[in-house]
Amino acid sequence: MTNAHELGLPERVPAGDDLPAEVTVWEVGPRDGLQNESSVVPVEVKLEFIDRLADAGLTTIEATSFVHPKWVPQLADAEPLLAGLTRRAGVRYPVLVPNERGLDRALAAGVEHIAIFASATETFANRNLNRTLDEQFAMFEPVVSRAVAEGLDVRGYVSMCFGDPWEGVVDRAAVVAVGRRLLDLGCSQLSLGDTIGVATAGQVGALLDDFAAAGTPTSALAVHFHDTYGQALTNTLAALRHGVSTVDSSAGGLGGCPFAGSATGNLATEDLVWLLEGLGVRTGVDLDRLADTSVWLAGELGRPSPSRVVAALRG
Amino acid sequence: MTNAHELGLPERVPAGDDLPAEVTVWEVGPRDGLQNESSVVPVEVKLEFIDRLADAGLTTIEATSFVHPKWVPQLADAEPLLAGLTRRAGVRYPVLVPNERGLDRALAAGVEHIAIFASATETFANRNLNRTLDEQFAMFEPVVSRAVAEGLDVRGYVSMCFGDPWEGVVDRAAVVAVGRRLLDLGCSQLSLGDTIGVATAGQVGALLDDFAAAGTPTSALAVHFHDTYGQALTNTLAALRHGVSTVDSSAGGLGGCPFAGSATGNLATEDLVWLLEGLGVRTGVDLDRLADTSVWLAGELGRPSPSRVVAALRG
Numbered sequence: 001m002t003n004a005h006e007l008g009l010p011e012r013v014p015a016g017d018d019l020p021a022e023v024t025v026w027e028v029g030p031r032d033g034l035q036n037e038s039s040v041v042p043v044e045v046k047l048e049f050i051d052r053l054a055d056a057g058l059t060t061i062e063a064t065s066f067v068h069p070k071w072v073p074q075l076a077d078a079e080p081l082l083a084g085l086t087r088r089a090g091v092r093y094p095v096l097v098p099n100e101r102g103l104d105r106a107l108a109a110g111v112e113h114i115a116i117f118a119s120a121t122e123t124f125a126n127r128n129l130n131r132t133l134d135e136q137f138a139m140f141e142p143v144v145s146r147a148v149a150e151g152l153d154v155r156g157y158v159s160m161c162f163g164d165p166w167e168g169v170v171d172r173a174a175v176v177a178v179g180r181r182l183l184d185l186g187c188s189q190l191s192l193g194d195t196i197g198v199a200t201a202g203q204v205g206a207l208l209d210d211f212a213a214a215g216t217p218t219s220a221l222a223v224h225f226h227d228t229y230g231q232a233l234t235n236t237l238a239a240l241r242h243g244v245s246t247v248d249s250s251a252g253g254l255g256g257c258p259f260a261g262s263a264t265g266n267l268a269t270e271d272l273v274w275l276l277e278g279l280g281v282r283t284g285v286d287l288d289r290l291a292d293t294s295v296w297l298a299g300e301l302g303r304p305s306p307s308r309v310v311a312a313l314r315g
Numbered sequence: 316m317t318n319a320h321e322l323g324l325p326e327r328v329p330a331g332d333d334l335p336a337e338v339t340v341w342e343v344g345p346r347d348g349l350q351n352e353s354s355v356v357p358v359e360v361k362l363e364f365i366d367r368l369a370d371a372g373l374t375t376i377e378a379t380s381f382v383h384p385k386w387v388p389q390l391a392d393a394e395p396l397l398a399g400l401t402r403r404a405g406v407r408y409p410v411l412v413p414n415e416r417g418l419d420r421a422l423a424a425g426v427e428h429i430a431i432f433a434s435a436t437e438t439f440a441n442r443n444l445n446r447t448l449d450e451q452f453a454m455f456e457p458v459v460s461r462a463v464a465e466g467l468d469v470r471g472y473v474s475m476c477f478g479d480p481w482e483g484v485v486d487r488a489a490v491v492a493v494g495r496r497l498l499d500l501g502c503s504q505l506s507l508g509d510t511i512g513v514a515t516a517g518q519v520g521a522l523l524d525d526f527a528a529a530g531t532p533t534s535a536l537a538v539h540f541h542d543t544y545g546q547a548l549t550n551t552l553a554a555l556r557h558g559v560s561t562v563d564s565s566a567g568g569l570g571g572c573p574f575a576g577s578a579t580g581n582l583a584t585e586d587l588v589w590l591l592e593g594l595g596v597r598t599g600v601d602l603d604r605l606a607d608t609s610v611w612l613a614g615e616l617g618r619p620s621p622s623r624v625v626a627a628l629r630g
Contacts, residue, residue: 010544011477011484013517015553162326169326197627200593201552202328229325230586230623231593234549237516238330271545278515278546308545312512 008288008313010278020245022282024060025269026191026222027053029297031062031096032266033254035074037301043077045300047084049293053251054091056289058269062115063093066102082109094155098129103143107150114147115191116140117157118182120175123166124159124195137181144185156182157224161192161207162199172210180214189220191248194235197228201238208242218243225267227253232267233275240281247272252294252305268307270294287313323603323628325593335560337597339375340584341506341537342368346377346411347581348569350389352616358392360615362399364608368566369406371604373584377430378408381417397424409470413444418458422465429462430506431455432472433497435490438481439474439510452496459500471497472539476507476522477514487525495529504535506563509550512543516553523557533558540582542568547582548590555596562587567609567620583622585609602628 030050034041041049046064053061063085069076078095087093094113097103106114118140119125122133129136140156147154160167161175179190192207204223211221223239225232225248236247253268273285287309295314298305305311345365349356356364361379368376378400384391393410402408409428412418421429433455434440437448444451455471462469475482476490494505507522519538526536538554540547540563551562568583588600602624610629613620620626 010513010515011518013515013521015515015517015520197623198325200325200328200330200590202330202594203326205330206328227623228627229589230548230583231590233545234552234590237549237552268545274544275515275546275549279517308512308542312543 008291010274012278012280014280016241018241019279019281020240020243022245023240023276024246025058025272025283025285026060026062026246026248027058027251027269028062028224028248028266029053029250029252029254029269031065031075032248033250033252035065035072036255036265037074039301040074040076041300043080043084045297046077046081049251049297050085050093052289052293052296054088056293057284057286058290059090059284060092060094063095065096065098066105067096067098078105079109082111094153097143097147099139100142100146103147106152111152113153113155115155115157116143116182116187117159118178119159120170120178121160121164121167124164127166128159133178137185140182141185144187148186154187155189155191155222156185156187157191157193158182159193159195162194162203163196165196172207175207176210176214176216179211179216183216183220189222189246190216191222191224191246193224194226194232197226197231199225199235200231201234204235204238205242208239208244212242218245222246222248224248226255226265227267233271236267236272237275251290252297252310253307254297254305265306268305268309270307270309270313274309323606325589327593327595329595331556333556334594334596335555335558337560338555338591339561340373340587340598340600341375341377341561341563342373342566342584343377343539343563343581344368344565344567344569344584346380346390347563348565348567350380350387351570351580352389354616355389355391356615358395358399360612361392361396364566364612365400365408367604367608367611369403371608372599372601373605374405374599375407375409378410380411380413381420382411382413393420394424397426407468409468412458412462414454415457415461418462421467426467428468428470430470430472431458431497431502432474433493434474435485435493436475436479436482439479442481443474448493452500455497456500459502463501469502470504470506470537471500471502472506472508473497474508474510477509477518478511480511487522490522491525491529491531494526494531498531498535504537504561505531506537506539506561508539509541509547512541512546514540514550515546516549519550519553520557523554523559527557533560537561537563539563541570541580542582548586551582551587552590566605567612567625568622569612569620580621583620583624585622585624585628589624
């Protein structure tokens with residue numbers, strides 16, 4: 001008998017040939033996590049957080065957002081944050097950019113990777129972007145074309161891919177159409193988001209099948225699950241079995257609604273890494289250092305991490 | 316577009332031919348859940364809880380335990396509970412029985428379904444049963460043979476099937492050997508427990524493969540996952556894909572350690588049902604009534620349910 005999980009790791013037993021050998025964990029904690037915190041975290045704490053994430057082996061760390069500070073005051077410090085960031089070789093620091101003004105700010109800050117965010121539904125496009133579903137592309141087109149011309153890499157988030165709080169179940173053909181248009185504009189990768197966390201494994205597989213049928217390579221697809229209904233990790237495994245190898249998550253499960261007793265935030269990076277380590281899928285993430293980071297940040301935020309693994313290893 | 320989850324249900328999209336058409340949810344909340352509560356719940360509340368679970372469509376409700384009250388004071392009211400229970404046609408109310416004294420009490424109370432609990436590891440057999448791994452069978456033998464002779468159905472729990480806090484990773488051959496001995500004694504079904512919640516999907520599949528290789532039909536196997544490391548639902552889906560169709564869970568995720576900030580208890584029945592409804596697997600459970608029951612019980616216990624689905628639907 002070995003004693004793997006005394007070391008804080010699960011036993012390694014692959015679960016099928018259909019899994020990727022390696023997964024890129026797209027860490028969204030500093031952006032998607034902290035933008036949902038009720039309090040504004042000081043820039044020094046954010047910089048230490050990002051640095052610790054890189055120490056823990058994360059190679060893609062979504063750093064901040066150039067959305068107008070009026071909408072996301074939590075990330076109003078994007079400029080000082082990027083100015084203070086020690087960029088490391090082999091680590092990407094994408095930032096969210098909503099429009100050309102945001103792109104100007106990103107270029108001025110020396111950003112190399114940006115992400116735009118689109119909606120799969122009419123209602124959410126209207127509520128989140130103040131555009132129709134169709135109009136959103138007119139807003140993105142100059143952003144992506146200028147960014148690509150400047151040599152930037154552009155990711156396209158697609159929100160509400162499975163369910164929408166106003167429209168209910170979302171038509172898969174509509175999601176594929178939105179995603180294809182973003183790729184046609186010049187996005188290198190889509191992040192398919194279950195923004196309200198309602199999806200189950202069958203929906204995930206069906207959407208990925210539909211993208212494949214439309215000719216989209218799985219390397220151009222990432223998944224972004226929220227654990228609102230407890231399905232995030234199960235959905236992730238379904239996506240991996242459909243060839244996806246980039247998974248969004250946030251350290252410690254940051255991004256929950258602090259007012260709800262339960263965590264309903266992003267998939268926790270630690271819970272994801274526990275699964276992937278167990279399956280023998282390489283991530284390059286040092287779980288021990290990552291859990292320490294989440295415990296430290298939880299102290300800064302004044303509330304416990306909703307990650308099950310963090311609670312189990314450090315609770 | 317339909318609007319399924321406005322009704323509190325996910326979109327129904329099957330995820331493969333390898334899934335069972337129907338799953339029996341083995342509800343362990345009144346026993347495995349409440350025995351881990353720090354406070355003792357009044358018998359009237361327990362009776363209402365069990366009644367509401369039956370109203371919600373659960374057909375197997377593990378009601379209580381005949382373990383000595385010194386060890387589990389939370390369930391010291393097993394006799395009055397069973398005396399007060401209105402048994403319904405089509406609903407099973409199994410009770411936990413540790414030894415012949417417990418069996419006597421169960422028979423006197425008119426119980427028809429019992430469960431014994433064994434350990435897959437030497438250390439846990441010693442700590443939980445005060446027996447060696449081998450000696451535990453000598454304790455179970457007269458219990459099972461008498462119970463079967465009296466026409467009772469006997470389930471065998473196997474604890475620590477994947478990891479043990481003292482021994483680390485558990486040898487699968489040892490788990491299969493313990494399980495086979497329980498079946499040979501006369502148990503009709505094994506419940507394979509990840510007592511400390513460390514397992515990942517590959518381990519689950521490998522253990523089930525080993526049971527199959529030893530000639531055990533999947534109908535004789537159930538799974539019992541704890542969400543300590545966030546893997547319970549993903550492990551459950553792995554088990555379903557290996558032919559298992561009985562899954563243990565507790566309403567509202569009861570059974571966590573109330574002192575830990577995060578929930579590390581049983582898989583929540585609501586989270587399980589959300590997945591199964593989404594996959595088009597029949598459970599007979601009315602999610603709406605079940606969530607109401609968990610919210611009501613959370614009020615009685617004075618703390619929120621750790622189920623993500625309960626929080627999402629009722630938070």
